[in-house]
Amino acid sequence: MSKSSTLNRKLVIFTTVIVMLMLGLFLMTNSQKAAQTVAVDNQKEFENQPFWGNADAPVTIVELGDYKCPSCKYWTENIFPQLKQDFLDSGKAKLVYVNVLFHGEESTLASLAAESVFAQDPEAYKVFHKEVYAKQPEQTNHDSNWVTKEVLLDIAKTHTPSIDLKKLEQDIDNQTAKPQLEIDNTLVEKFKVEKTPTVVVNGTILEDPFDYDMITSLVNKALEGKK
Ligand code: CA
Numbered sequence: 001m002s003k004s005s006t007l008n009r010k011l012v013i014f015t016t017v018i019v020m021l022m023l024g025l026f027l028m029t030n031s032q033k034a035a036q037t038v039a040v041d042n043q044k045e046f047e048n049q050p051f052w053g054n055a056d057a058p059v060t061i062v063e064l065g066d067y068k069c070p071s072c073k074y075w076t077e078n079i080f081p082q083l084k085q086d087f088l089d090s091g092k093a094k095l096v097y098v099n100v101l102f103h104g105e106e107s108t109l110a111s112l113a114a115e116s117v118f119a120q121d122p123e124a125y126k127v128f129h130k131e132v133y134a135k136q137p138e139q140t141n142h143d144s145n146w147v148t149k150e151v152l153l154d155i156a157k158t159h160t161p162s163i164d165l166k167k168l169e170q171d172i173d174n175q176t177a178k179p180q181l182e183i184d185n186t187l188v189e190k191f192k193v194e195k196t197p198t199v200v201v202n203g204t205i206l207e208d209p210f211d212y213d214m215i216t217s218l219v220n221k222a223l224e225g226k227k
Contacts, residue, residue: 115177
């Protein structure tokens with residue numbers, strides 16, 4: 001074997017070892033991130049929160065979202081329907097929605113309206129919630145103003161006939177649902193929400209809320225644990 005080929009071989013081995021070490025480190029870091037878990041009492045912690053699916057489902061998925069956030073619109077319109085079909089309709093899991101107010105006044109206004117609709121009629125809330133996200137302009141930027149009391153009342157008028165519009169308007173004006181938003185904020189702090197949406201499956205905070213395979217695997221793991 002020539003001197004240069006021995007050197008090449010050593011180089012190859014050296015590089016391989018470095019790459020494997022880096023890969024190992026990467027996987028370790030990622031699995032630690034994916035496994036970030038907060039102790040949570042799923043029955044008590046989310047009392048009086050809007051949810052989809054069976055109230056007594058063994059697995060609780062929490063979406064902490066902001067009506068003003070484009071990624072939350074995307075999650076609601078693309079991830080949620082799949083989740084509903086796979087886990088919520090069958091009663092395996094329930095999805096709880098918690099308000100995050102990262103975009104200020106408009107986030108607060110939309111959340112106050114949604115919580116007030118929920119207080120009047122939990123079923124109408126599901127429609128209202130969906131329609132508020134539908135109203136969010138495509139390709140919106142954070143500066144575009146589209147949430148107003150008039151827009152919210154119009155959504156209710158058009159899509160949720162069971163809602164008493166006069167009462168809804170009063171509730172928005174009086175910030176009747178403010179205590180609910182304060183409760184939501186304690187959950188935002190508990191789950192250390194820095195970005196929206198943040199998705200939590202039985203206490204495990206997802207690094208990537210759009211990683212549907214991860215959501216599926218966490219739900220299935222939680223279901224296995226309940227057997
Ligand atoms: Ca809430």
